[in-house]
Amino acid sequence: MSTSDDGMRTNILVSDDAVTLQNLGLHLPLTPVSISSSSDSFVSIPDHLVSLAALEHLGYNSETATRIWEYWSNWPPGEPKRKTDDIYHGVPFIDVAEGHLDNSPDTGAENDAEWFHCMNLYGINHELQEALMDPKFRSIRLTESCKFWIWDTFQLRNRALQAVQEASRERDIASRREASRPGQSSSGGSGRQSISDSLRMVPWLSRETALSEAATTAASRAPGHTTLYTGIDQARVTRLFDDDGNADFGCLVSAPRCDFSGRQADLYFAVDREVAEHYACYIKRRSTCSGVVIIHANIPNSVIVSLSALDVQTIYWPSVEWKSFIFHCRQGKKLPLNSGNEITEQMVLKTRDGRNAVQYVFKGDDGDTLLEESSSVTVSPLTSQQFETWPERA
Numbered sequence: 001m002s003t004s005d006d007g008m009r010t011n012i013l014v015s016d017d018a019v020t021l022q023n024l025g026l027h028l029p030l031t032p033v034s035i036s037s038s039s040d041s042f043v044s045i046p047d048h049l050v051s052l053a054a055l056e057h058l059g060y061n062s063e064t065a066t067r068i069w070e071y072w073s074n075w076p077p078g079e080p081k082r083k084t085d086d087i088y089h090g091v092p093f094i095d096v097a098e099g100h101l102d103n104s105p106d107t108g109a110e111n112d113a114e115w116f117h118c119m120n121l122y123g124i125n126h127e128l129q130e131a132l133m134d135p136k137f138r139s140i141r142l143t144e145s146c147k148f149w150i151w152d153t154f155q156l157r158n159r160a161l162q163a164v165q166e167a168s169r170e171r172d173i174a175s176r177r178e179a180s181r182p183g184q185s186s187s188g189g190s191g192r193q194s195i196s197d198s199l200r201m202v203p204w205l206s207r208e209t210a211l212s213e214a215a216t217t218a219a220s221r222a223p224g225h226t227t228l229y230t231g232i233d234q235a236r237v238t239r240l241f242d243d244d245g246n247a248d249f250g251c252l253v254s255a256p257r258c259d260f261s262g263r264q265a266d267l268y269f270a271v272d273r274e275v276a277e278h279y280a281c282y283i284k285r286r287s288t289c290s291g292v293v294i295i296h297a298n299i300p301n302s303v304i305v306s307l308s309a310l311d312v313q314t315i316y317w318p319s320v321e322w323k324s325f326i327f328h329c330r331q332g333k334k335l336p337l338n339s340g341n342e343i344t345e346q347m348v349l350k351t352r353d354g355r356n357a358v359q360y361v362f363k364g365d366d367g368d369t370l371l372e373e374s375s376s377v378t379v380s381p382l383t384s385q386q387f388e389t390w391p392e393r394a
Contacts, residue, residue: 045057045161045164045289046161049093049158049161049162049165050072050084050093051069052065052066052069054093054161055068055069055097056125057157057161058097058153058154058157058158059124059125059127059128059150059153059154059157060097060100060123060124060125061123061124061125061126062125063123064100064122064123064124065123067123068096068097068100071096072093072096094154094155094158097154098151098154100122100123101122101147101150101151104118104121104122104147105118105121106118106145106146106147107145107146108142108144108145108146108337108347110142110344110346112133114146115132115133115146116129116133118146118147119132119146119150122150124150128150128153128286131153131285131286132149132150132153132286134282134285136281136285136391137278137281137282137285139278139349139350140278140279140282140349141282142346142347143347143348143349149286152286153286153287156233156283156286156287156290157286157287157289157290159233159235159236159290160233160235160287160289160290160291161289162235163234163235163238163291164289203245204240204241204245204379205293205379205380205381206378206379206380206381208380209380209381209382209383209386210277210280210292210293210294210380210381210382210383210386211277211382211383211386211390211393212380215294215296215378215380216273218296218378219273219296219298222298224300224301224302225298225299225300225301226271226298226299226301226304227273227296227297227298227299228269228270228271228296228297228299228360229269229270229271229272229273229275229276229294229295229296229297230252230268230269230270230276230279230294230295230297231276231277231278231279231280231281231283231292231293231294231295231382232252232279232280232283232292232293232294232295233283233287233290233291233292233293234290234291234292234293234381235290235291236251236252237251237252237293237295237379238251239251240252240295240377240379241377246372247371247372247375247377248372249267249362249368249371249372250368252267252295253265253266253267253368254266254267254268266361266362266363266364266367267361267362267367267368267371268359268360268361269297269359269360269361269362270357270358270359270360271357271358271359271360272351272355272357272358273294274351274352275349275351275357276294276295277294277390277393280292280293280294280382281382281387281390284382284387285387291381292381292382292387293379293380293381293382294379294380294382295377295378295379295380296377296378296379296380297371297375297376297377298375298376298377298378299371299374299375300374303370303374311366317345317348317356318345320340323340323341323343324340326340326343327339327340327342327343328340
């Protein structure tokens with residue numbers, strides 16, 4: 001199979017102090033649902049997922065993207081093959097894009113100049129550098145390393161491109177199906193349905209948007225429950241519910257190695273909604289084409305208190321146990337740390353009033369099962385308009 005070699009583009013409308021460890025579709029819209037059309041905007045995206053333009057969209061500058069594209073286009077014979085040549089065992093294009101950073105230095109320093117130095121070495125373009133280093137998200141950025149956020153942004157943007165492509169295919173099929181009906185033409189019908197209207201049709205998506213008063217006060221309307229939150233790109237949650245409306249949290253797991261998960265994929269939620277809002281907006285800041293949502297999980301307090309002492313583990317900053325745990329779990333991320341003592345308070349995520357943020361981590365299959373059987377879940381979309389006005393709330 002040959003690879004796409006054009007650069008065509010299309011404009012579309014578009015941590016923690018107290019940590020509790022408990023053993024406890026429709027497709028992505030091209031732009032988040034908007035209360036009014038005034039918040040819509042056009043974004044230029046590549047026509048092909050495997051292309052020079054796609055590398056530039058991920059965040060590489062022209063020179064670096066060209067070098068990676070030439071490597072991909074002149075793939076040597078033998079094994080391993082590219083995924084375009086071997087769909088089952090070949091190397092994915094996104095892996096090659098990410099692999100360009102493998103042997104480069106990393107930083108988690110508080111000094112911004114070190115981050116810019118690393119990104120220039122990586123060949124990251126100015127647009128992504130500005131998004132990543134936006135001062136409004138500094139507290140989140142410093143909880144991870146430079147390479148982590150670059151890789152995370154590549155994944156965000158790649159998922160968004162895949163979702164846009166799938167959405168385009170589905171709308172094209174719907175348009176042709178509508179046009180084939182008697183008395184219909186290809187210029188009308190569902191093929192002209194706006195992206196905002198499509199998003200509103202997702203059956204499991206709340207009609208209340210993420211920063212609406214109704215959504216932000218939801219926890220107060222659930223007495224006897226603990227409400228946990230996470231902000232995430234919608235492309236990751238298209239399989240959150242099955243056809244019967246049952247939740248499957250597998251799509252939300254964070255792959256190891258994370259803050260408190262050295263060897264397995266676990267589920268992370270914040271106790272403070274503002275933390276989820278902050279993360280959600282940082283996703284949108286780094287990936288304009290991504291639809292973004294905030295997920296609420298309500299768990300009966302009776303379920304939590306019924307757990308045995310062996311099922312609930314709690315550790316706190318700045319204990320030695322906390323630092324050691326974080327350090328050993330994160331070793332797979334190549335953070336520039338030599339010991340847990342190098343973890344500083346600057347790396348601890350804070351709330352707006354200066355409190356140390358709290359995370360709940362649901363570990364393994366037992367954690368998944370507990371959530372799936374005990375919680376009620378609400379998914380609220382972050383609108384473009386809300387993202388633009390979010391700094392006024394922060």
